[in-house]
Amino acid sequence: MSCHFQASPGVDAEMLGTFLLAQTGMRPEGVRRIERWYLDTFDHRLAQAGWAIDADLQSPYPPVVHLRRLGTEQQDQLHGLTSLPKLATDILRPRLRNRLIKMAEGRALLPVSAGHITVHAFDCIDARGKLTARFLIETSSELPASTVLRVQAITGFEPVGQRVIRAARRAGLVKPLREDCSLCWLKALGRAPAQYRPKPIIALRAEQGSARALAKLLRAYTHVMQTNEAGIVADLDSEFLHDYRVALRSIRSWLGDLKSTIAPDLQTRFRAELSALNRATGALRDMDVLGGCLDDYLAACPEVPPAAAAALRQRAQSTREAARAALKTHLLSAEYQAAMQSWGEFLDAFGRGKHAGRRGRSLVLNTVSRALRQRRLAILRFDPVEARHDPETLHELRKDCKKLRYLLEGFQPLYAPEALQRAVRELKTLQSAMGDTWDLHVHHQLLQRLVQGDSSKSGPDPGALQLLKTLGERLGSLERKHVALVDAAFARFRAPRVQRLYARLEENRT
Amino acid sequence: MKVFATYNVKGGVGKTAATVNLAHLASRAGYRCVIWDLDPQGAAGFYFRIEPTATTDPQAFLEKKRGLKAAVHGTNYAGLDLIPADLGHRNLDIALSEFRKPTTRLGKLLSALEDDYDLAFVDCAPHLSLVSENIFEMADWLLVPVIPTPLSVRAYAQLGEFSTAHGLPRAKLLPFFSMVDRRRQLHCELITQFAADHPEVLRSFIPYTSQVEKMGEQRAPVQTFAAGSPGARAFYALWQALCERIGLDDGSHLADDT
Numbered sequence: 086m087s088c089h090f091q092a093s094p095g096v097d098a099e100m101l102g103t104f105l106l107a108q109t110g111m112r113p114e115g116v117r118r119i120e121r122w123y124l125d126t127f128d129h130r131l132a133q134a135g136w137a138i139d140a141d142l143q144s145p146y147p148p149v150v151h152l153r154r155l156g157t158e159q160q161d162q163l164h165g166l167t168s169l170p171k172l173a174t175d176i177l178r179p180r181l182r183n184r185l186i187k188m189a190e191g192r193a194l195l196p197v198s199a200g201h202i203t204v205h206a207f208d209c210i211d212a213r214g215k216l217t218a219r220f221l222i223e224t225s226s227e228l229p230a231s232t233v234l235r236v237q238a239i240t241g242f243e244p245v246g247q248r249v250i251r252a253a254r255r256a257g258l259v260k261p262l263r264e265d266c267s268l269c270w271l272k273a274l275g276r277a278p279a280q281y282r283p284k285p286i287i288a289l290r291a292e293q294g295s296a297r298a299l300a301k302l303l304r305a306y307t308h309v310m311q312t313n314e315a316g317i318v319a320d321l322d323s324e325f326l327h328d329y330r331v332a333l334r335s336i337r338s339w340l341g342d343l344k345s346t347i348a349p350d351l352q353t354r355f356r357a358e359l360s361a362l363n364r365a366t367g368a369l370r371d372m373d374v375l376g377g378c379l380d381d382y383l384a385a386c387p388e389v390p391p392a393a394a395a396a397l398r399q400r401a402q403s404t405r406e407a408a409r410a411a412l413k414t415h416l417l418s419a420e421y422q423a424a425m426q427s428w429g430e431f432l433d434a435f436g437r438g439k440h441a442g443r444r445g446r447s448l449v450l451n452t453v454s455r456a457l458r459q460r461r462l463a464i465l466r467f468d469p470v471e472a473r474h475d476p477e478t479l480h481e482l483r484k485d486c487k488k489l490r491y492l493l494e495g496f497q498p499l500y501a502p503e504a505l506q507r508a509v510r511e512l513k514t515l516q517s518a519m520g521d522t523w524d525l526h527v528h529h530q531l532l533q534r535l536v537q538g539d540s541s542k543s544g545p546d547p548g549a550l551q552l553l554k555t556l557g558e559r560l561g562s563l564e565r566k567h568v569a570l571v572d573a574a575f576a577r578f579r580a581p582r583v584q585r586l587y588a589r590l591e592e593n594r595t
Numbered sequence: 596m597k598v599f600a601t602y603n604v605k606g607g608v609g610k611t612a613a614t615v616n617l618a619h620l621a622s623r624a625g626y627r628c629v630i631w632d633l634d635p636q637g638a639a640g641f642y643f644r645i646e647p648t649a650t651t652d653p654q655a656f657l658e659k660k661r662g663l664k665a666a667v668h669g670t671n672y673a674g675l676d677l678i679p680a681d682l683g684h685r686n687l688d689i690a691l692s693e694f695r696k697p698t699t700r701l702g703k704l705l706s707a708l709e710d711d712y713d714l715a716f717v718d719c720a721p722h723l724s725l726v727s728e729n730i731f732e733m734a735d736w737l738l739v740p741v742i743p744t745p746l747s748v749r750a751y752a753q754l755g756e757f758s759t760a761h762g763l764p765r766a767k768l769l770p771f772f773s774m775v776d777r778r779r780q781l782h783c784e785l786i787t788q789f790a791a792d793h794p795e796v797l798r799s800f801i802p803y804t805s806q807v808e809k810m811g812e813q814r815a816p817v818q819t820f821a822a823g824s825p826g827a828r829a830f831y832a833l834w835q836a837l838c839e840r841i842g843l844d845d846g847s848h849l850a851d852d853t
Contacts, residue, residue, distance in 0.1 A: 162674060164625020164846065177844060178625065180596070180713050214814065215644040216671040240676055241645075241668030 088158045089266050090250065090259035092232035098205060098224045101234060104258055105207045105220055108249050114206035114219075119143045122169065122199045123267045124150075126192035127316060127325070128281040134188045137267040140169050140196075152181060155265040158237040170194050172322065193322035198270050200227035209245055218246035223266075227273075233266050234259050283309060283328040284335075289498045291593075295346045295452040296445035299339060300436035302495050306332040307432060311425070318413050323373040326412075330366050333359060335495060338488040342456040345444040351431060352442070358424055369412050372405035375528050382528070386555045393552040400535045450593060453496045458591045460489040465584075469575050473568050476526045482575075483519040486512055493590075504590055511583045518574040522567040529560045597843075598705065598715045600734035604757075605750035606721035608740040609773035611638040612807055612817075614718040616830040617738070617837070619816035622675035624834075624846025626713040629667065630677045631705065633687075633730075634720040637680030643670040644814050647680045653690035656683060663704045664711075671815075676712075684720075691725045698725065702733030723757055731763045736841060740773035740801070743785035751793075765795075769840065771833060772800035799836040801829045 092101060105111050124138040125131045131138060132155065139160075140150045147167045153160040163176050170176055171193055173185035185194075202225045209218040219237040234253070238246040253259045262269065285305045289298045309332040316325030337359045344352050379401055383394045415421055434440055444452055464485045472479045490512050497505055536553045577583065599617070601610040614630060622628045632639040637647035645668050656662060666678045691697045705715060719730055731737070741751050751770055758765050770793060776782050790796050801807070806817055806824040813820045817827045838845035 161627055162625060178627075178713055180627075180710070213644040213646075216669075239669035 088236050088238070089156065089262040090234040090236070090253070091262045092234065092259055093257055096232070096258050098203070098222045098232050101222050101232065101253075101258060102205055102207070104253060104256065105222075105249070108209065108252070110210045110212075110217070111207050111220075111249075112210060114208050117143060117204045117206070119202055119204060120199060121202050122148075122196045123270060124169065124194040125197045126189050127195055127321070128192065128283070129197070130190065130192060131188055131194075132268065132271070136188060137265060138163070138170075138194065139267065152185065155268065158235060169196065190324070191322060192324050193316075195321065198267075200225050200270065209249065211242075211245075215242075217242040218249065220246075220249070227270075233262065235266070281312065283331060284494055285309065286497060287495075289449060289496060291448065291450035291499050293449045294441075294446050295343060295449045296435065296438065296441040298449035298496075299343055299346050300432060302339065303336055304432050304436065306336050306495075307425075307428065310336075314416055318416055320409055320413075323370075323377075326366060326370055326373065330363070330370055333363055333366070334487065335491040337363065338491045339495060342460060342488060342492055343444075343452055345442045346447075346452060347435070347442045347445070348440045349442065351440050355428060355431065358428070362421075362424075365415050366412060369405065369408040371527060371531060372401065372408050374524060375531050376401060376405060378524070378528060382556055382559065385559055386552075389552045389555050393549050396549065397532070397535060397552060400538065404535060404538075449496070450499050453492060453499060454591045454593060457489065457492055457587070460485060460492060461584075461587050461591070464489065465579060467575075469572060472575070473572060476523065479519060479571065480523055480526075483516065483523055486516050486519065490516065500590055500593070504586060508583075508586055508590055511578055511586070515571075515574040515578045518567065518570040522564055522571055525560050525564045525567060529557060529564075532556055532560075596705075596709050596712050596715055597736075597841075598702075598717065598734045599736050599738055600717040600719055600730045601738045601740065602717075602719040602727070602730055602734075602754075603739050603741070603747075603750060604721055604723050604753055605742075605747055608721075608742050608747060608750075609801060609807075610634075610721070610740055611642070611718050612810060613738060613740050613771075613773065613801070613830075613833070614716045615639055615642045615810070616816050616818065616827075617834055618675060618714070618716040619672060619818060620831060620834040621714050621716075622672055623818075624844070625674070626846075627674045627711065628676070628714045628716060629708060629712045630675070631663075631715060631717045632678060632680040633684060633701075633726065634718055635680055635682050635685045636720070639718045640668075640677060640679040642810055642814055642816070643677050645670070645677055645679050647682060649681075651681055651683045653683045653686050654693065656681070657687075657690050657694065657700050657704065663707050667708075672819075688725045691729065698728040698732050701726070701729035705733055723753070727757070728761060728763075731758060731761070731767070734767060736769050737767050738837070739768055739770040741770050741789070741796075742774045743772055743782040743789065745785070748785060748789055751789075768795060769797055769837065770795065771797040771836075774803040775800045776803045797833060797836045797840060799829065799832040801833060802826065804829075 120142040122140040135155050137153050137155050140148045142148045150163040151160040173189045176182040202223050205222040207220040211217050221235040223233045236246045287301050287305050310329050313325040313329040340356050467482045472482050493509050536549045601614040618628045618630050630639050667676045669676050694700050741747050802825055804826040806821040807826040810817055821827055835845050
């Protein structure tokens with residue numbers, strides 16, 4: 086049975102209250118005026134997973150924050166908070182923290198809407214003095230359904246609440262809300278969930294011209310970059326930068342793989358500009374990824390002196406801050422704004438058919454299939470033995486795999502979904518093995534720089550040197566383990582079965 | 596989910612009062628708690644104005660893993676639920692003995708609530724039996740109220756011997772003094788002696804007070820109707836001592852009215 090009800094037209098909070106008080110065992114529990122915030126991630130992951138976070142603020146008390154299943158009153162209080170949680174990791178209780186971490190996946194919890202609400206509470210008490218149901222009449226001028234009745238059933242005593250609601254419905258006082266009250270509020274603000282996708286799927290047709298299809302894709306991914314800019318500048322969470330960089334790399338990759346679709350001079354110019362932007366964002370991303378692993382690395386080395394570990398954490402934090410400040414300055418600079426404006430103007434013109442290259446009018450399916458084949462063959466040309474011993478070669482291989490995946494994912498509407506998903510899955514396995522290995526390599530270098538940066542000011546600290554040695558050994562052994570995984574993943578990718586799958590995609594025989 | 600069982604071979608030592616008050620304090624500290632009333636007397640349910648459920652066949656009860664979820668009742672306090680007693684539980688021993696692994700059955704039942712609660716408090720009946728072995732298996736800690744009298748101290752010793760004989764870890768035992776009357780010389784002497792012999796004892800005790808007895812009249816945890824009384828303060832001190840011992844956040848940084 087629904088828990089959220091809307092007052093019928095002409096019925097106000099007072100009429101509902103009078104009705105409730107006439108029910109057996111009902112007693113008023115007072116009136117509260119609160120400010121209610123709904124928290125969700127930037128891309129509404131909680132709502133998509135069927136959950137909501139309500140935060141009730143009533144000065145001078147700390148916020149009362151509930152995690153609630155949408156459309157129900159099954160809730161858990163996120164206790165112990167003196168302010169609104171910013172990240173799932175701010176939640177003290179492990180059970181709730183883990184649940185939220187799984188749903189938010191590193192995304193910050195942001196106030197997606199707020200409003201002032203007057204809550205009239207009523208408790209239904211039975212003859213033994215047992216609370217059997219709680220009713221809340223909430224009124225707000227900001228809500229589309231201005232008077233809402235919430236029924237908080239007490240486990241084991243659900244029929245009591247149902248009986249009262251049946252009577253209220255028979256009297257024509259309320260009707261069920263079709264959606265959770267938090268979603269109604271979001272909709273009223275024009276912020277319906279699921280409007281954002283870090284990898285948008287653009288409707289493309291096989292018989293479309295390559296230039297027009299590419300223009301659509303570039304515009305959509307540029308929009309993803311722009312959407313994430315504010316989050317990077319405000320440093321809300323590290324996923325804004327991640328999504329920004331994925332969109333940026335995808336754009337660069339398509340400009341390279343489909344280069345004959347665009348006029349050569351513009352292609353060269355924009356690739357160079359976007360490459361510079363990629364470098365500008367790289368330092369912060371590296372520190373974000375290191376920050377996520379540093380505690381695990383240090384925990385795996387209990388022999389490291391605590392003072393050295395604390396100094397390293399501090400150094401990592403300050404390096405990250407410096408990288409963030411530099412990126413923020415860059416994103417707010419006139420130079421960046423001008424570059425993005427110029428890119429936007431190019432996209433507008435490109436979409437209208439200008440600046441097309443020699444293959445601009447070719448069918449997009451043919452152009453992309455050709456690019457897919459070239460990229461796949463480039464991957465197969467890598468020598469697995471060389472890639473195993475040389476991290477830079479491994480990195481080049483990894484970049485080629487990423488480019489192949491961007492082609493598959495960006496132009497996915499052109500291919501049969503099942504075959505495409507299988508192809509992406511095979512690629513993901515290889516990418517994941519290589520990504521872990523490369524991260525360890527980069528982290529080793531970053532940690533060396535951090536420790537040496539510390540030593541350059543005050544001479545080599547024995548604790549720091551020991552830390553570097555221990556971490557180096559640890560990361561080295563992990564890297565060796567991961568290289569073995571890369572071997573296996575690469576062998577799997579080269580298997581005739583997988584290659585046949587790709588060949589069928591390229592020839593569009595799926 | 597952490598599981599606390601309030602257990603003693605001896606009856607009338609304040610097991611149920613401790614369960615109810617500690618669970619209530621834990622829920623106020625922000626933990627989502629459930630009390631499982633395994634004592635067929637149903638005293639924990641009585642304190643929360645929840646009647647025992649109709650007698651169920653213990654065999655059927657033990658076979659349904661999800662059955663425990665359906666038996667949960669909400670109390671008058673946010674974040675605190677209760678699984679009421681069942682008169683059928685008096686034959687739980689016989690039913691348990693039918694299972695291939697009879698000592699882990701109750702733990703398996705309780706694990707169905709793993710995702711819903713942070714802490715579970717099990718109020719046990721006073722006996723040494725197959726149910727006791729289940730309780731030893733499923734509980735992370737056994738809270739053992741001990742009245743400072745020779746018989747009660749002897750009962751604790753018996754519990755220690757039982758746990759050793761069955762290869763159960765003694766580190767799970769967390770004794771604390773209950774129903775203490777400090778005007779009595781015997782109580783004072785036994786507390787000193789017991790604390791010297793058993794360093795695991797929680798350094799906080801529950802006095803014998805009328806306010807704790809009035810829980811039966813008020814049918815509520817003592818903090819709700821006599822918050823400033825020595826009994827209520829003693830349970831709060833016990834909760835803090837327990838949290839300190841096992842490394843739990845006691846929620847003391849939260850204002851009362853949040």
